[in-house]
Amino acid sequence: MGSRAAMTAFNLVLATGIALGAGAAGAEPATIWDDPHLSVIPRTAKEAARIAAVTAPTTDFSKPESFETNPAGAATVRARTDADAFSQPSGNIEFARELDFKLGNGLFKKLWVSSPSSTLASDGLGPVYNARSCQRCHLKDGRGHTPVDASDDAVSMFLRVSVPATEQDQMTAIEAYLADLGDTTPRTRPEPTYGGQFQDFGIAGHASEGRMVIEYTVEPVELAEGTVVELRRPTYGVADLGYGAMAEGTMLSPRVAPPMIGLGLLEAIPAADIIANADPEDADGDGISGKPQIVWSAEFDRPMLGRFGWKGGNPTVRQQSAEAFAGDIGISSPLVNRPHGDCTTAQDACVSAPHGDNDDRGFEIDAEGLDLVTFYSRNLAVPARRDIEDPTVLQGKQVFYDAGCTSCHTPKYVTSRLNDQPEQSFQLIWPYTDLLLHDMGAGLADNRPEGRANGQEWKTPPLWGIGLTEQVNGHTQFLHDGRARSLLEAILWHGGEAQSARDHVVDLSAEDRNALIEFLESL
Template sequence: MTPSFGIRSLSALLLAGVALSPAARAESPPLPEVLFEPVLQVLPRTAEEAARIASVTALTEDFTKPERFEQNPGGAATTRARSDADAFSQSSENLSFEEEMDFKLGNGLFRKLWVSSPSSTRASDGLGPLYNARSCQRCHLKDGRGHPPEGPEDDAVSMFLRVSVPAHESQPMSEIEAFLLSLGDPMGEGARTRPDPTYGGQMQDFGIAGLPAEYRLGVSWREERVELAGGETASLRRPEWRADDLGYGPLAPGAMLSPRVAPQMLGLGLLEAIPAEDILSRVDPQDVDGDGISGRAQMVWSFEHERPALGRFGWKAGAPSVLEQSAAAFSGDIGISTPLFTQPWGDCTEAEAECRAAPHGDGDVRETEIDAAGLELVTFYSRNLAVPERRNVGDPQVLRGKEMFHAAGCTSCHTPKHVTHRLPGEVAQSFQLIWPYTDLLLHDMGEGLADNRPEGRASGREWKTPPLWGIGLTPQVNGHSHYLHDGRARSLLEAVLWHGGEAEASRQQVIDMAPADRAALIAFLEDL
């Protein structure tokens, strides 16, 4: 059985009772009760409260002034704006003194540099043996977003390649595959995948002394010109990603590679606290309402609770909770075992025998290389990285840009507002009006952004709507302006122009905007 941690995990808020929208209910298979059994104490909403929340979170029609509380996108957890690179590294403003101490301890573990075994620093050994980074902070520099390699000297430590191969018909179904099939959702033709038999599910570009790395990330760029209204132009760069210098032989036939940059860490606990009912109320897989938007919920297997759960975290919503996302990163990125993923060799496969046979860091009093208490602290830290306040929420150009954002239909996926669950004893995330600009659903983003690698219910063209809060501070925090799942966009305008599929109509509206309105839209995004 998977261990129980007794920590503030909201991974199964999905289990709190879900009412789908009429359109989604008409076209979606029924979801069994096992998904909705409460595993966490949550105060239910009264009908009066639900109506008030619906009114508060409704889309505005007044763009002459900021909405009430709009300056504080993280609710009471919002932190004051800073003008330095630490803008993403502040704690939720509504933590108690004792919780502040937990946050600081978690920060220390998040920044901790792990070393290979055996080592005299036995509390820090266990790195790898194959890995992408030596600490969480090395990928999420300043708790912000990663970037693609910028020249031959850049080791691309803040991004990596996921890899999988088509599953054979003879291979048994996983728990989540069997569950989805039971719902009448076979996941699409060819969507069942398995890790590469040699390289696993993630390519590691570093190895401890004497152990070759799995690969070196390679990329080629091709510029593409886009004509914009008003005589303006933009240039997009289309990447071709490669796994160069393979250290353990060729990839398996049919291997599918997907590049992923490390996302920013803001407001994760608040996203975790959004009621699943609110997320699932927006699903419309068959586009019954005819608006061109077909959001789908990602369903994943919760290793913590050993049952299906709603996916929320990761570029394709492959993790149900901050805890599971953190534990998976320890295993796959750093090669550190946790009580949830206990293999001391991380992602190494049986074909990588030297990796599995190398010394590991779990031979002393620790049962795993980071124990339950350490994982709890890192999870608490990750949940409570605060969203900075808006800086120019009342600026006329920003308000005009907000109007353009709404007019272009961007809010169909980037849902502006949510109200989190009432969580007894959980002040930081409890009953907060938040402005993350995401619906946390999967959307077809077109062939231009497709990685052609299915993940769970997500097809090779689908991605989770990423939250936009804090996105305008990326240059200040990380010193670059690279966006999207692989960092191909060099500006927010480029990121918008890469949208396709369900977002094609919105993209075209941005192309057709007058230059002043397009500039206002970017000013609005830069203020988030």
């Protein structure tokens, strides 16, 4: 990790292949690691030196580090003991801006209805959709879950669907840009009939696209002291298809809604600091070869670093919000103007159905509404750490470091100084992620490429707040598809670049392994 962090900008260009210069889509020459979404006050040399010192990995596990109790810096809030622990505004938010947060919260929870409706400000749902509100997926602003049983209609996961691209398919702007850089990751296209996302609900008079089917098989894993942990391996399918058979070779990739906390702080990490940890060719020989996702920004009409989504498919909180409105609920916005959501031209009734773009808003959610949801999403606060001075937690922290987990779950950063986002400006944060793509092995593979990510690669998720999952959401399901029913199961699913860390945990004594779990539960 240290050698990657010390790489010069010149070496980064050589190692990552994300060079200066315009892409085929006509983007202005720019580095991928600048931040057009932020109003940044440049760091001074003195600040850069201070930041390098404070974010250096610790070697002292006898006591907590300075400021470790506040994982979101001044934006941290007191850890509540109820299900609202993830629903608080940034701890440093100004009183006047709390109103915007509450308005955004109202839109986040709003139940959308189909068009035409007398409730003009709330119509435009679907015609096919996964949820009627953002909150229906991000339960209590936290983590989604898998179906409880076949009749469960309150799940907060869906399937991405796609087919391999052919040579005749027209390249998108980002694919053309990546091709210019020599990226050979296979390309995909939305499934011709069902689009890029499988919707399991339809408004009155419209068939849903069908339902997701999950089957599990049990795989035992024996730990060093003889304890056996049973992992459940999922197999995904679809049933009751509303618009005919899917194309041959359709790829299905499950997604559980991730927690919403700390998104604005992740967005405020300088892209250069994320790129500094990239080592796609494993030049330092440590077995970790994280690479940055590169995506097209609809807002800035240029390639940007991908930060959000399980494979880093969106560059900003605003674009992530707009894509979710369109794909999950069928709501158009100025950034993603698809009033019929993810419907395809093969779904004639869906495309010809009434929509909510026909009033003064111009879109089903207008720019002001999208900005309020974006502000709310940026400012959902990270709760304070618990029990950080507990000897067992400190022991577990050392195990976490010794196992090599910090090679991907980078503990801390300092966000950019920002002119117009005081809540996220210049904060020492502890998200435990590098926001890079890593090969996680065949066990977790969805075998579906996305951008620069191949079928075995996933973006490292942040770990802050993970110990409060059961308190907030009433379950302990983890990973991109909720297959892991505990933190230990989640670790045991790690493979690929994380295989050595996983094997280290398997070989631990029961005492050290339990300490590791207690450390994770303190985050």
